[in-house]
Amino acid sequence: MSAIVFENVYRHFTRDGKSFPALEGIHLAVADKEVVALVGPSGCGKTTCLRLAAGFEVPTKGRVMVGAQPVQGPGPDRAVVFQQFALFPWKNVEDDIAFGLRNQRAPALARRERVSAVINLMGLEGYETAYPHQLSGGMQQRVAIARAYVLDPEALLMDEPFGALDAQTRIVMQEELVRIARVNPRTVLFITHAVDEAVYLADRVAVMTRRPGRIKEILDIRHVRNTERWNDRERIEDVMDLESFVHLRTHIWRSLREEKIGAAP
Amino acid sequence: MPSAINSSQTALSKLEVFILGAIGATAFLGIWLAVSISGYLPRQFLPSPLEVLARAYHLLTSPFAGATLPVHLARSLERYAYGVVLAAAVGVPLGLAMGWFRWLDDLVTPVFDGLRFIAPIAWVPFAALWFGTGIGGPIMIIFSGAFPPCLISAYRGARFVDQKYIEVAQMLGTSNLRTITEVLLPASFPSIVAGLRVGAGLGWQSLVGAELIVASAGVGYMMVQGQSNISTPTVMAGMLAIGLVGLLIDVALRQMEASVRRRRGLA
Numbered sequence: 001m002s003a004i005v006f007e008n009v010y011r012h013f014t015r016d017g018k019s020f021p022a023l024e025g026i027h028l029a030v031a032d033k034e035v036v037a038l039v040g041p042s043g044c045g046k047t048t049c050l051r052l053a054a055g056f057e058v059p060t061k062g063r064v065m066v067g068a069q070p071v072q073g074p075g076p077d078r079a080v081v082f083q084q085f086a087l088f089p090w091k092n093v094e095d096d097i098a099f100g101l102r103n104q105r106a107p108a109l110a111r112r113e114r115v116s117a118v119i120n121l122m123g124l125e126g127y128e129t130a131y132p133h134q135l136s137g138g139m140q141q142r143v144a145i146a147r148a149y150v151l152d153p154e155a156l157l158m159d160e161p162f163g164a165l166d167a168q169t170r171i172v173m174q175e176e177l178v179r180i181a182r183v184n185p186r187t188v189l190f191i192t193h194a195v196d197e198a199v200y201l202a203d204r205v206a207v208m209t210r211r212p213g214r215i216k217e218i219l220d221i222r223h224v225r226n227t228e229r230w231n232d233r234e235r236i237e238d239v240m241d242l243e244s245f246v247h248l249r250t251h252i253w254r255s256l257r258e259e260k261i262g263a264a265p
Numbered sequence: 266m267p268s269a270i271n272s273s274q275t276a277l278s279k280l281e282v283f284i285l286g287a288i289g290a291t292a293f294l295g296i297w298l299a300v301s302i303s304g305y306l307p308r309q310f311l312p313s314p315l316e317v318l319a320r321a322y323h324l325l326t327s328p329f330a331g332a333t334l335p336v337h338l339a340r341s342l343e344r345y346a347y348g349v350v351l352a353a354a355v356g357v358p359l360g361l362a363m364g365w366f367r368w369l370d371d372l373v374t375p376v377f378d379g380l381r382f383i384a385p386i387a388w389v390p391f392a393a394l395w396f397g398t399g400i401g402g403p404i405m406i407i408f409s410g411a412f413p414p415c416l417i418s419a420y421r422g423a424r425f426v427d428q429k430y431i432e433v434a435q436m437l438g439t440s441n442l443r444t445i446t447e448v449l450l451p452a453s454f455p456s457i458v459a460g461l462r463v464g465a466g467l468g469w470q471s472l473v474g475a476e477l478i479v480a481s482a483g484v485g486y487m488m489v490q491g492q493s494n495i496s497t498p499t500v501m502a503g504m505l506a507i508g509l510v511g512l513l514i515d516v517a518l519r520q521m522e523a524s525v526r527r528r529r530g531l532a
Contacts, residue, residue, distance in 0.1 A: 056432055074435040086429040089529055090451035099447070100437035133529070151437070 003067060003187035004030040004053055004155050010061035011048050021212035022048050026062070028206055028215055030155070035181065035188040037198035039252065040208030040216075041259045046191045049213070050157050053189060054080045067154040076100055079148030081158040085140045087132040093143050094119070094128040100151045114150055121180060122146040138169035145177075149184070158190035162197065171236050174200060195252045199245060200236060207252060210259045217255060221248065312498045320498035321505055329499060330490035332482045338506060340482040341472055344400060348407025348475075349468045356415030356464070357457055361449050363416075364423025365441065377416065385410035385471035393478040403475035403483075411468030418460020422453020458525050462518040469511045473503075 011023040022045045030036045038046045051057045052064050055074040064071045066078055074080075079100075088096055094115060101111045119125060122142045132140055141161065148156055161177075162170045174197060181188075192198050198205045199221060207216045225231065228244040239245055277285070294314050300306060301313040312320075324334035332340075363370045388409045389402075396402035426449055434448045450457075476485025484503050491499030 054432075054436060056435075074432065076436065076438040078436070080432070080436045082429060082433070084429065086433050088430060088433070088448070088451070090454070099439075103438045103440070103443065147437075 003032045003034070004028075004036075004189055005065040006049065006052075006062070007065070008062040009049075009052065009059045009064060011045065011052065011057065012060045023052075023059075024212040024214050026213065026215060028218075030187055030189055033185045033187055035186075035190070035201060035203045037202035037205045038189065038191045038208065039193070039195060039198050039205060039256065040213060041210045041256060042193075043211050044208045044259070045211060045213030046208060047159055050080075050159050050189065050191055053155065054078055054157050076104065076151045077154040079151050079153035079156055081141075081144050081148050081156065081161050083160040083163050085132070085137075085144045085164070087140055087143055087147075089132050092129045092131050093124060093135075096132075096143060097147050097150050100147065104151075118146045118150040121149070121183065123176070136169070137165050138173060141165060141173060142176075145180075149180075149186075153186070155187045155189065158188065160191050160193060163193060170197075175234075175236055177201060195249050195256070196240060199248050199252065200239060205248075205252060207255050208259075216259070219248065219252065224248065309495060309497055312501065316498050317501045317505060320496075321502035324487075324499070324502055330482070330487045332487075334484075334487070334502070334506060337482050337484045337487045337503075338510065341476065341484045342510075344403040344475065344479075344483065345407055345468060345472055347400070348404045348471075349411045349465055351404065352408045352411035352464055352468065353415050353461055356412050357419040360416040360419025360421075361423045361445050361453065364420045364426075364453075365445055365449060370420075370424075377413075381413045383409070385467070386474040389474050389477055392475075396478075398479060398481075402478050403472075406475035407468045407471050410471035411464035414460045414464035414467060415457075418456045418463070419453055422456035422460075423449040426452040455522070455526055455529065458518070458522045462515065462522060465514055465518055466511065469507070469514060472507065 006026045006028040009023055009026040010021070012019045012021050014020070026045075026049060028036070028049075038049060040046050048057065052059055053066060053071060055071045055078065071078070088099070091099065097118060098111055098115045101114060106114070119128060122145060124139070124142055124146060127135065127139060127143075130139075132143070135143070141164075145161070162173050165173060178201065190201070203220070203222050205219045205221060207219070208214065209216045224244045228242060230239045230242065230245070233239050233242075240249075297311075298313050298315075301308070301311045301316075321334065326333060328336075330337075359373070363373055385406050388406050392402040392405045396405065423445075430448055430452055431444070434444045439448070472483075473485035473488060476483040477489060479486050484506055488500050488503035491497075491503065
């Protein structure tokens with residue numbers, strides 16, 4: 001069963017009385033516990049797709065389903081990890097992670113257990129009482145992911161989750177995410193600019209056209225990953241050196257480059 | 266970096282700023298002193314700064330209009346505290362709620378905008394009619410001065426809160442009440458503290474007007490009595506006390522504002 005489904009989704013924006021198409025007929029189904037990356041040229045509507053699934057926006061036409069339910073507004077069954085982390089500056093790590101659980105009126109003891117389990121999973125031990133401005137970007141992103149994970153959501157929606165991090169922290173976090181996904185698999189839809197990241201993290205990569213966005217092609221990475229045993233390699237650079245990885249990366253790059261050249265006036 | 270091209274905008278060192286301030290203050294006091302001892306103006310209109318200081322010192326221990334200056338001040342501060350606390354207690358929650366619920370904004374704003382340009386002093390006759398010489402009158406007048414900044418700062422804070430925090434709250438399934446108390450309130454806190462500082466200042470400025478209709482004690486009452494007795498030094502000693510206490514209140518709230526901003530990592 002598919003966890004996230006885009007059924008012929010259109011989204012138009014109006015500006016100065018004129019209507020601009022942002023998405024035109026998006027079809028995409030993310031299976032349960034599958035990780036799908038959405039890549040595409042800037043302004044192609046990737047973020048709009050994510051915001052539709054999150055319920056922050058409504059489609060002009062078509063529909064978005066999560067867990068077989070049509071999306072009606074934002075909710076904790078679809079946890080969002082924002083690019084700029086969006087941690088509450090006035091809450092410490094523990095309180096920020098517990099915030100969503102308190103909305104669900106979970107008993108205090110169960111809540112503390114779940115929060116501390118996620119804190120351990122994300123490697124945030126010892127930072128429970130730290131405030132966001134005292135944390136590095138990488139640590140802040142760990143908190144943002146922990147805050148989403150703790151809700152046990154139907155789907156995790158990540159908007160360029162590592163886009164705001166420096167290159168080294170980014171690699172650490174990518175490896176972390178792979179490790180966490182093995183311990184605790186989730187349905188994930190994430191957006192990225194980085195083709196490497198998409199190929200390394202995702203089961204499938206969906207390439208979008210330039211605006212108005214459509215799904216151009218979907219590449220299944222799983223077969224190559226399994227036959228070439230990517231998962232046996234601990235480090236991201238070991239995987240990235242593999243011919244199979246390079247091949248996929250180059251394919252996606254070319255596909256994206258066509259869109260960018262086509263976009264030039 | 267300040268540009269050195271326009272010398273009138275070049276930033277000065279702390280010492281230079283202090284020296285200029287001291288020169289300004291000395292000039293002010295010097296001119297005042299010179300005018301008052303020159304004899305051009307009758308003494309009873311303009312006592313010298315020293316006379317005012319001496320009068321203020323005298324009032325610290327000997328009663329005028331039924332009480333010493335500290336007792337008058339204590340009574341004033343009591344009324345002031347009631348007025349300001351009431352203004353904050355009503356203004357901040359109402360402002361936050363108006364920032365969150367659009368219908369409440371539309372409901373309250375016309376009435377609020379219609380009333381807020383009525384200066385605190387303009388409430389005096391009305392307050393006197395309502396409350397006579399009771400404590401309600403001054404509280405109402407101080408409230409009318411302190412309330413608008415409290416409400417506006419909370420409203421602005423809530424209305425213009427960074428959209429991403431609202432989205433996080435919605436994504437986490439947060440109720441309206443919790444969104445207001447745990448997202449809008451802390452997000453607006455720096456703005457609210459700044460508004461409280463303005464409100465506290467305006468409330469204190471409304472004090473003398475408020476105490477025009479008080480028949481027992483208070484700095485404003487003392488000054489009115491001083492005026493009836495043609496005791497200009499008493500009137501000016503009252504002004505001095507109001508100025509100093511107002512400054513102290515402002516300094517205290519400024520400290521609070523700075524510590525809030527520091528804890529939030531803003532400054």
